[in-house]
Amino acid sequence: MKQDRLGPLIKDIFVYCDTHEHLFTLLTGTNDSTLYADIIVMLRRICTEAMAPIETMVKEGVPDVDASSALLLRRAEDLRNYQFDYIAGGVVSILRDWFQRGRQEPIPLMTALATNLTEQLGRQAFARNLALL
Incomplete structure (x- = not known):
């Protein structure tokens, strides 16, 4: 993730969802938005832990800005969370649809599809979003 991969x-x-089919059938068999939201929160936490500290991300994204500003860091963290939620929501939606369709497509195809869609939302997108502040 730190290298936009x-x-x-x-x-x-x-692979995890495919291996634990019985658990993820719940995701596709009901409209339980709580489970859906829990998965997105879990993915956001994993993404946040894998990335550099927010100060580093701000400095890399906008080198000419004071990365020690508490307000800027809080707003940048909010932007990062929105971005991770968007990515996680997309991946979970693709997973849910894949399960509902009977997992007909192979995992490498689904991985490539989801990766192509989400890689556009990496560090460069974060830097562009920081410029909006």
Whole structure:
């Protein structure tokens, strides 16, 4: 993730879900938004732990800005969380659809599809979003 390579993480998610089919059938068999939200929160936590501290991300994204500003760091952290929620929501939605369709497509294809869609939302997107502040 630190190198904008989300493929290995996405592959691990698909393999885990495929291996634990009985658990993820719950995700597709009901409209339990609590389970859906819990998975997104878990993925956000994993992403947050894997990334550099927010101060480093701000400095790398906008080198000419004071990365020690508490307000800026709080707003940057909010932006990062929105971005992770967006990515996680997309991956979970693809997973849910894949299960509902009977997991017909192979994991490498699903991994490549999800990776291609999410890699556009990496560090460069974070830097562009920081510029909005």
